[in-house]
Amino acid sequence: MNMAEIDSAIITEAIRAVRPDDAAEPGEAFARAVWSGVAEPGDSVAGLAIAALGAEGALAALHEGWTAERLAKLLSDSSGEEVAAATAAQALERWTPRAKGDFALEHLRVAAHRGVRLRVPSDRVWPEGVDDLGLHGPIALWTLGSEDVLRTLPRSIALVGARAATGYGEHIAMESAAGLVDRGFTIVSGAAYGIDGMAHRAALASGGGTIAFLAGGVDRFYPSGHDSLLRRIEASGMVASELPCGSSPTRWRFLQRNRLIAAASRATVVIEAGRRSGSLNTAGHAAAIGRPLGAVPGPVTSAASAGCHRLIREYDATCVTSADEMAELVIGPSDDRLAMPSSAPYDAERVRVLDALSNRSRSIDDIARLSGLSVATVQSMLGLLELEGIASVGESGWRRG
Amino acid sequence: MNMAEIDSAIITEAIRAVRPDDAAEPGEAFARAVWSGVAEPGDSVAGLAIAALGAEGALAALHEGWTAERLAKLLSDSSGEEVAAATAAQALERWTPRAKGDFALEHLRVAAHRGVRLRVPSDRVWPEGVDDLGLHGPIALWTLGSEDVLRTLPRSIALVGARAATGYGEHIAMESAAGLVDRGFTIVSGAAYGIDGMAHRAALASGGGTIAFLAGGVDRFYPSGHDSLLRRIEASGMVASELPCGSSPTRWRFLQRNRLIAAASRATVVIEAGRRSGSLNTAGHAAAIGRPLGAVPGPVTSAASAGCHRLIREYDATCVTSADEMAELVIGPSDDRLAMPSSAPYDAERVRVLDALSNRSRSIDDIARLSGLSVATVQSMLGLLELEGIASVGESGWRRG
Structure with a gap:
């Protein structure tokens, strides 16, 4: 069933259930809900089409049977760069199988049932940082929990790290999250085992704000062993995803989820990471959009710190050893730095x-x-x-x- | 007794005893021996006077009763910068009490008795790196051991660190020194307890070259607990000081000794250091003369690594985690570096x-x-x-x- 075939009253009602505080433009919000299930996270061709026509306009064009040539022309005209017909054709092939049927209404039904909210970029409360992702940014966000924590993101830090954390890493994650909460920061992370979970836990224990970005729908808490932790994050903070309810986390979606963590927060700190840890991907996203990047050093004898040392050595990550130094990534250095022990004979x-x-x-x-x-x-x-x-x-x- | 009053045959004999392989210019070598006991390490006014007149000429001028005005004029003319008469007057006041008497002959007698050699900058084998200290460089070096190790300094690394080292730090010092010796490096350090001692010990155990720079005369091994270690360094490598035999180590001389460690080697690596460790002074010297500086990270919970983290954070020291990475400071990066985990959708x-x-x-x-x-x-x-x-x-x- 195409969107045009769905009664607008049904759309309005479905949207009202997930956007009780904002009745404006239900058609556009609905179209974004649809697109969030049609385009994989980070699909910049979809981002470009939506930027040019609006989500509703782009969806209507898709339903009306866009040709690759027409889409390519639109993308070329709006971006000012030549977009090949083949690129457009591939995009249409990607989108079409998912755009048919009543997927979106089902997503919205599950969301409403579970108390999930749909948030779109024009909302009064929207994590502005993700807009820095440009055409790769999220089309919409599905969230569980209080929107209050979104307002705190201008003073937030992402704490991320290895699932296979050591006792040292978990200790640092706890101390860092608690110390940053004491300094008024919200903690952003990915709810994974290891460092992520510790960071959320310590933030909650300190009475601080925390947001978990998931790689699948927020109706399916992942990992399942963090079910009760995620319930607590939902109760005091927020659980968010750019994918609609029912979506499975895939490896691709984990990698794309990492860009949301990096972009929603003001700085990213990697606490522990092996040489090929997924946390390095989050760090790469942070660096790519110009967010300050910190890494916590550890024993050089610990494989779990090798990725952090690599970030410091090879990618100009700042070496951070305390919550104060992490806070400095966002608010600049405090003035209690000591002068270099001088080799000049001053004394x-x-x-x-x-x-x-x-x-x-x-x-x-x-x-x-x-x-x-x-x-x-x-x-x-x-x-x-x-x-x-x-x-x-x-x-x-x-x-x- | 002035130098002019000492029979030149006595001078020649005294110098031959400490320079058996080089009979050239005994007067100049003797004058440098005298100056090494007259000027404190790093006295750039003495450096300037010697550069202008030669050690013998400057000593003769001192004995003939330099006036502050004449010295100031000489210094101004030779340096091209205005040197105040007060600066010259203070220098003369510093030097004069030490320049009288037969101190130098006694230093040479003790040196000859102990097998100490006197080395001067014009020597065929001289640690060229110390010349980068310019007017602050050593006037002479008193050494025990084989000159062969001096030839290896173009491929050397200084490993320094806290006396109050932890087991972690000592482990890293041992691994690093052994690994660098395997890669053909000579280890330079200061023979102190903790990191320094471990670095020398591992270098010896691996059959590598090692040099210890002392803050006092080489006839007085310091610290006394490292007496047998220093004997072993003497037997396989070299123990060196810019101060003549009989000189006590003072805090000032320790700080100046650090500049020799930094300058004689091709790169300096701080393995463990508290926030105010003397090793940071060595690091400062290395940075001041443009030598690559590395610091080994450690647990942020360890006070003994705080100085290393500070060097990485605030002073652009390279984070080094292995002997390979330390070697890279001197010989440049190897080509096995991995690409940044990309956030681009390449795969x-x-x-x-x-x-x-x-x-x-x-x-x-x-x-x-x-x-x-x-x-x-x-x-x-x-x-x-x-x-x-x-x-x-x-x-x-x-x-x-």
């Missing part, structure tokens, strides 16, 4: 005079000879040290204390 | 087709719908996967394996 004379002082009294000449400094320099330095109570003078000369 | 279609395959046979249309790819793309990808033995086709469609 050289002080050190040399102190070296020459002992508990036995010495003459200024002796101190000058021992320190290799001039008598005048020794005299003025001894005066300072006396003021500080570090040196004292008696009849037989100068001594420490 | 996207492959992943999506694989996701859609299972042990149950599926039609190409089904796979296209599940993967969100066009039929044509699915067909070509299935062809590739079949060639690789990952997918197979039967009467009822395609399946994994």
